[in-house]
Amino acid sequence: MAAVVIRDPLAFAAIYDRYVALVYSASLRVLADVHEAEDVTQDVFVRLWRRPETFIAERGRFLSWLMSVARNRSVDELRSRGRRHRREALNGDTSDDDPATLVPADTDDPVLAAQLHEAQKLVRAALVGLPADQRRALELAYFGGFTQQEISAALHEPLGTVKTRIRLGMQKLRRALENRV
C-alpha cells in the first residue's frame, strides 16, 4: 500500500484540472443542482488538499477513492434536503447521453483523455447491457442515495426482489468489465 500525498500546489492543480469535471459531473448527477454540485466539488478538493493523509491511495485506487468521496458527499447533501426532494430522483432521467453536454477531450493530455473516454465507453456499454430493473435499482442506490429498504418502499417491490436485482446487476457488471481486460 502506498500512501500518496499531495502537498504541492502544482501537483494539486494538475489533479484538479484532470478530475474536476468527473467529480462535478457525478455530483451534478446526484444533486441535479449546479450550485450544490459546485459546493460539493469545492469541498471534495479542499479536503483533498487540507487532509492529504485521508488520501491513502493504494495502488490503482485513486480514482475510485476520489469518486466515492464525491458520491458520498453528494448523497449526504441530498439526504440533508429531505426525502421529498429525493423523490425527484425516482423520476429522474437516468440515460442522459446527449453528446452536446459531453466535455471535449483535453488536448494537452491526450493519453488520459483517451483513457477516460475509453473507460466511459466501456462502462456505459456495460450499464446499458443490464436489464432495466437491475440498472434502475443500482442507480437509485448510487445516485439517489436510496437504501435497499427505501428502494423497496418507493418501487412497491419486495425487499428480496430489490436485493436480487442489485446482486445480479453487480455480478453482470463485474463480468462485463472483466471480460474487457
Next chain:
Amino acid sequence: MEAHISQEQADEYAIGALEPELERIVALHLADCTACRDIVHDSERLALSFSLSVPRRKPPRSLRARVFQSAGIARPSPWRRAWGYSRAAAGLAAVVVAIAAFTGMVSVRSQIDHLREDNRDLQGQVSRALSQEVEIAALTRRLSEAERSAFELDQATSDDRDLLVALLAPTTVVAEVVSVDEKSTSIGRLVWDEDQKRVWFVAASLQQRPAGETYQIWVSTGGRYVSLGTFNSDSQGFARYGARLPQGLKTYESALVTIERYGGAPERSGPSVFVSDLSRFRR
C-alpha cells in the same frame, strides 16, 4: 461483526445500498480486516463505473479560483512562470495516477511499459519544465529551492518519475516501514521494483540528521545486514532515497533504517529508526 463480509454485502456497501446501521458495522469491520477491505475495494472499483458513465460536464471557470482560495493555496512567487509551462510535466504525474486508477479494470502493463519506453522523450519534457513542482507520493518541497542546480532538479524529477512508475507497476511491492519509536509521527514506505531491480525508501516527518550524522538503510538477508546506502531528510522532514537491489540476494527478512556517522558505517551499529518485515515478499 463476527463474520467476514460477503461479496454481496461488499457490493451493496460500495453502491451505498446498505441500511445505515449495517453500513456502520461494515465500516467498522473494514477498519480491522484487510481481507474484507480488498473485497470492498474491488466492489468500489466496480461502483466507479457509475460515476464514469455520467455525461461529463465542465464546472464554471470561477470554481477553480474558489477552490484554490478556499484551500488557502497561493501561487508560489518565484515560480510564477512555472504555472504556465509546467502543465505538460504536471500532466504526466496525473497520467500516472490515472493509469493506476484503471488497474484491475483495464490492463495497466502495456501503459507502464510504454511510459518506460518513452523515457527519453519525457526526460526532454522534464528538462524544458525545470521548475515544475510536481510531486506526488510525498515528494514535496525539494524542487522549490531556487538555488538547486539544473542537473539536480532534472535528476530529482526523473527519480520521482521512476518512483511513480515503479509504484504503479504490477510487480512492485510496497512495504510499510514502522517507526521504532512509538511516539514518532514519521511514516515510511519501501518500494521494491523487481522489474527494474530497484528499491526506494520514502519517508515523511523524519527529523533531519545534524552535520556528522546520516541515516543508513539496511536489508537483512540470512541474518546478515547489507547496506543499501545513506541518506538524509530535508528540512521539511521529507526523504526519498533510491538504490539498486543488491545482486544475488534472493530473500530478505527485514529492512532497517539506522542513524550512523556521516558517510555511513561498514556494519550496522547505530540506533534503529525504522524497521520493516520483508519476509512476506520473499521470491
